Amino acid sequence: MPDQRVVEPEYLLLEAPREKKFITGSQAFAEAVKRANVDIAIAYPITPQSETMHLVGDLYAQGYVKDYYRAEEEYGAMSAIAGAVRGGARAFTATSGPGLLRGLEAIVSWPGHRIPVVLGVMTRVVNAPLSIQPDNIEISYLLNAGLVVLHAENQQDVFDFTLAGFVISEKVDVYLPVVVATEGFFVTHAKGYVQMPSEDMKLPPRDPYKAPVPPTDCEIPPARIQRDAPVQKSNFMSYLIHAVWQQEVWSANRRAMKWIYKYLGGPVEVVNPDAEVFIVASGCAAAQGREAQRYAEQEGLPVGLVKVKSLRPFPEKEVREALKNAKAVIVPEHNIVGWLAKEVKSVIPNSGIVIDGPRVYGGMTLPVELIMEEIYKALGIKKEKKTVV
Amino acid sequence: MAEEKLITPGPAGYIPTPGAFMGVELPPPGKALLYGKIVDEEVAMREAAKAMLTRRNPTIFPGPLVLWGWNAAAMEKAKAVLELAMEIPNCRIIPMPDYRPKYPKIDPEAEINPNHPNLTILHNKIEACIFVGVHCHYANLSLRMIRAGTNCFTIALCAEMGHEDAMVSLRDVHAEEIRRFKDVLVQVRNELGIEWEPKLPPENPSLPKEDWTKISPLDFGEYAALLMPRKGEIVEETE
Numbered sequence: 001m002p003d004q005r006v007v008e009p010e011y012l013l014l015e016a017p018r019e020k021k022f023i024t025g026s027q028a029f030a031e032a033v034k035r036a037n038v039d040i041a042i043a044y045p046i047t048p049q050s051e052t053m054h055l056v057g058d059l060y061a062q063g064y065v066k067d068y069y070r071a072e073e074e075y076g077a078m079s080a081i082a083g084a085v086r087g088g089a090r091a092f093t094a095t096s097g098p099g100l101l102r103g104l105e106a107i108v109s110w111p112g113h114r115i116p117v118v119l120g121v122m123t124r125v126v127n128a129p130l131s132i133q134p135d136n137i138e139i140s141y142l143l144n145a146g147l148v149v150l151h152a153e154n155q156q157d158v159f160d161f162t163l164a165g166f167v168i169s170e171k172v173d174v175y176l177p178v179v180v181a182t183e184g185f186f187v188t189h190a191k192g193y194v195q196m197p198s199e200d201m202k203l204p205p206r207d208p209y210k211a212p213v214p215p216t217d218c219e220i221p222p223a224r225i226q227r228d229a230p231v232q233k234s235n236f237m238s239y240l241i242h243a244v245w246q247q248e249v250w251s252a253n254r255r256a257m258k259w260i261y262k263y264l265g266g267p268v269e270v271v272n273p274d275a276e277v278f279i280v281a282s283g284c285a286a287a288q289g290r291e292a293q294r295y296a297e298q299e300g301l302p303v304g305l306v307k308v309k310s311l312r313p314f315p316e317k318e319v320r321e322a323l324k325n326a327k328a329v330i331v332p333e334h335n336i337v338g339w340l341a342k343e344v345k346s347v348i349p350n351s352g353i354v355i356d357g358p359r360v361y362g363g364m365t366l367p368v369e370l371i372m373e374e375i376y377k378a379l380g381i382k383k384e385k386k387t388v389v
Numbered sequence: 390m391a392e393e394k395l396i397t398p399g400p401a402g403y404i405p406t407p408g409a410f411m412g413v414e415l416p417p418p419g420k421a422l423l424y425g426k427i428v429d430e431e432v433a434m435r436e437a438a439k440a441m442l443t444r445r446n447p448t449i450f451p452g453p454l455v456l457w458g459w460n461a462a463a464m465e466k467a468k469a470v471l472e473l474a475m476e477i478p479n480c481r482i483i484p485m486p487d488y489r490p491k492y493p494k495i496d497p498e499a500e501i502n503p504n505h506p507n508l509t510i511l512h513n514k515i516e517a518c519i520f521v522g523v524h525c526h527y528a529n530l531s532l533r534m535i536r537a538g539t540n541c542f543t544i545a546l547c548a549e550m551g552h553e554d555a556m557v558s559l560r561d562v563h564a565e566e567i568r569r570f571k572d573v574l575v576q577v578r579n580e581l582g583i584e585w586e587p588k589l590p591p592e593n594p595s596l597p598k599e600d601w602t603k604i605s606p607l608d609f610g611e612y613a614a615l616l617m618p619r620k621g622e623i624v625e626e627t628e
Contacts, residue, residue: 114526172525172549173415212525212549214453214488237505241490243404244533248526251409251553258414 001062004202006037009167013160013263016197025187028155028194029094029120029180030055032162033065036118037202039089040067044077046099047132048184049122053094065092074103082106085115088208088215090166094120096184100138101126110177111146111249114213116169116206117177118162119147122184123283123334125362133363134183136283137335139311142179146249148256149312150264151282152182153290155192157309164263166203173255175212181311183284183334186365212252257313267310268318272297275304276327277378280319280344282308285332285366292332292371303375308340316347328378329354332371336361395425396556398516398542405537408553415551415560422551422558430559431573437519437557438574440542441477442583444517448481449474449590450501452523454548456484462563463522469567470521475587476575482590483509485520488527499595503527507538515539520555521546521567528552546570 007016012035023031029052033041041060043053060068071077074095084091095103100121110117121142125135142149148168150161158180165178182188208215260267271293281289286307296303306322308315323329323344331341331354338356345351355378358370376383396408413425421433441447455467474480483501490504497512503523510518518541520528528545532554535541545555546562559566578585 175526210549212529213527214524237508240404240534240537241504241530244407244530244537247405247407247410247533248529251407251529254409255415 001064002200004035004037004064004200006204007201009203009263012197012201012203013164013167016201018195018197021194021196022191023155023194024051024189024191025122025152025155025158025182026051026055026189028158029162029188030059031194031196031199032159033092034059034199035197035202036092036163036166037090037205038065038092038166039206040084041065041092042069042071042077042080042084043093043095044071044074044099046074046096048124048134048188049094049096049099049120051188052120052122056092056094074099075106078103078106078110081117082110082113082115085117086113086215088206090170090206091117092120093117094122096122097124097126097132097138098130101141104141107142107147107177108145111253112245114175114211114252115177116175118165118169119177119179120158120162121179121181122188123181124184131363132184134185134284135334135361135363136181136183137337137339137361139181139283140335140337140339142181143312143339146176146246146253147312148174148176148178148253148310150178150180150260150309151311152180152187153283153286153307153309154187155190155194158182158187159194159196160264161309163203167263168256168259170206170210171256171259172210172212174252174259176249176252176256178256181283185363186284254313257310257315260310260313264309266318267308267313267315268322269307269309270304270322271307272302272304273322274302274325276302276325277330277375278304278306278323278326278328279330279332279371279375280306280308280323280340281332282311282340283334285334285340288366288368289330289332289371291368292375295368295372296375301375301379301381311340311343314343314347319344319347320349323348323353326353330358330371330374330378331356332366332374333357333359334361334366335359396422396536396554397424398540398556399536400538400540401536403537405533405554407533411553413553415553416558418561421560422553422555424556425553433557433559434570434573435577437544437559437570438577439581440517440544440556441480441519441574442578442581444542446481446513446515447477447479447517448483448513448515449477449519449521450483450485450523451521452485452528453487454524455522456486465564466522466567469564469571471589473519473567473571473574474590476571476578476585478578478583478585480590481513483513483593485523485527485531488524496595499593501531503531505534506531507534510535510539510541515541517542517544519544519546520552521562522548525549525552529554
């Protein structure tokens with residue numbers, strides 16, 4: 001392990017020279033953790049996040065991470081993470097699929113507890129029958145908890161979102177967990193090019209006193225919320241304190257947006273803003289959407305792409321602005337419920353232009369041709385289907 | 390036509406809409422919030438001063454970050470708060486010593502609590518107040534509840550980035566900035582023709598006399614539990 005010098009987040013994230021490496025998504029998570037001055041990592045490894053936490057375990061062995069252990073199971077891991085963070089540590093963990101759901105009760109309490117932490121989520125299907133394949137339906141379970149949720153398209157995003165995630169989560173006006181989700185296998189186990197600053201630099205350590213709540217004070221809620229309950233009485237004041245507490249979590253979530261602009265260049269990326277037909281996608285589907293946009297451009301078709309990087313806070317204004325002249329909106333997704341299509345419909349005035357799909361699930365890949373079919377339909381172009389036997 | 394004021398004294402109603410939901414954004418360094426709009430610090434300070442000088446029962450609510458002598462900066466900040474209080478005619482100081490719920494036994498003359506701050510505001514008929522040294526999360530809860538249920542003009546002197554739900558919110562406020570606010574307040578007071586000889590606010594009548602030469606945890610009364618271990622503690626009031 002090289003000696004690491006502490007540098008300002010702005011330098012590390014935005015200015016430091018970068019080198020190109022060819023690594024997996026799991027390695028990208030670990031490379032970000034390596035530069036994040038992480039105090040503790042706790043996990044119960046489940047496929048497909050297993051490799052990430054194994055690599056983070058190696059970082060502990062090498063001295064980059066100060067403490068590391070395997071919890072009893074995900075509920076224990078997520079609860080222990082909360083304790084470590086309340087105690088002033090900077091922490092990282094990761095999970096996926098059924099593991100995420102097992103830890104969910106603890107995870108959704110993090111925002112109310114004001115726990116700044118980074119959680120990697122490598123998506124896999126959660127439904128029975130059991131599968132370990134990429135299907136991002138589990139992200140929908142995370143969208144209404146107050147968490148900041150970023151969705152990485154590729155290995156580069158994984159690295160950038162994770163490193164920036166630590167910085168954003170610890171901003172005093174945010175102080176919420178940041179989830180960095182990406183598709184298991186497609187991203188975590190596949191290699192891609194990643195530009196990274198040198199590993200001899202790291203973020204400044206966490207300052208637990210620069211916080212909107214006092215650290216490690218077990219006498220106050222939420223630590224003692226079960227005993228001196230302000231919220232368990234049946235009267236108006238009890239309801240009101242819970243109401244304004246929830247409001248504070250979601251206010252903090254909105255405040256994260258300006259930091260997403262600062263450190264990630266904004267919550268969306270728009271390609272060909274003057275197009276008539278737009279593909280709106282996040283995560284791995286954005287990579288396929290990008291290819292479809294490129295195909296369409298080669299064919300001279302007026303197609304653009306809106307890649308959504310931040311699912312929470314959701315870029316309502318930005319999506320509305322990008323789609324203000326769109327005639328049709330195609331939302332390809334890796335899940336059956338179409339949670340992104342619902343989000344998009346909810347923020348534009350003319351939701352009828354949104355085409356639900358194409359969607360694939362259960363671990364299926366998302367061929368670019370499926371998106372192209374929707375583009376042709378939207379533009380009224382008839383293509384003959386060739387059957388090759 | 391005057392610019393719309395987004396954040397004004399309440400009562401805003403049954404459930405308040407947070408400033409952040411209304412599009413209020415925290416100010417950049419060097420700026421302040423006035424009624425939810427970003428303005429120059431001086432402008433916000435003058436409006437805050439006017440409120441503290443002209444509205445009924447002006448009160449300062451110091452939080453743990455100035456009440457307890459964590460470090461030299463906290464002690465200096467506490468001194469600056471007292472200097473400010475001395476310049477506000479008939480100002481009171483009611484502390485927010487901690488954040489634990491004290492339902493239903495709060496003494497509204499002795500303290501303010503973030504879980505039901507409106508009780509203290511309403512009991513004392515406070516129409517202008519300053520939050521200083523309160524952790525941002527708890528200040529935001531309080532500011533929102535006060536705006537929901539009272540007509541109090543709220544001012545937040547924040548050491549961090551500020552508060553959307555206060556009528557006036559200054560950011561990066563430490564001892565030096567509090568003294569600068571005090572100077573502005575004295576200037577506004579003179580402009581308004583209010584005569585006042587600086588003096589300390591009255592002692593909080595609900596708090597016991599303290600002898601700092603012979604202090605023990607038990608002198609902290611119900612707060613002793615904050616200093617002492619919990620082993621063997623008996624919880625008598627639960628629901």
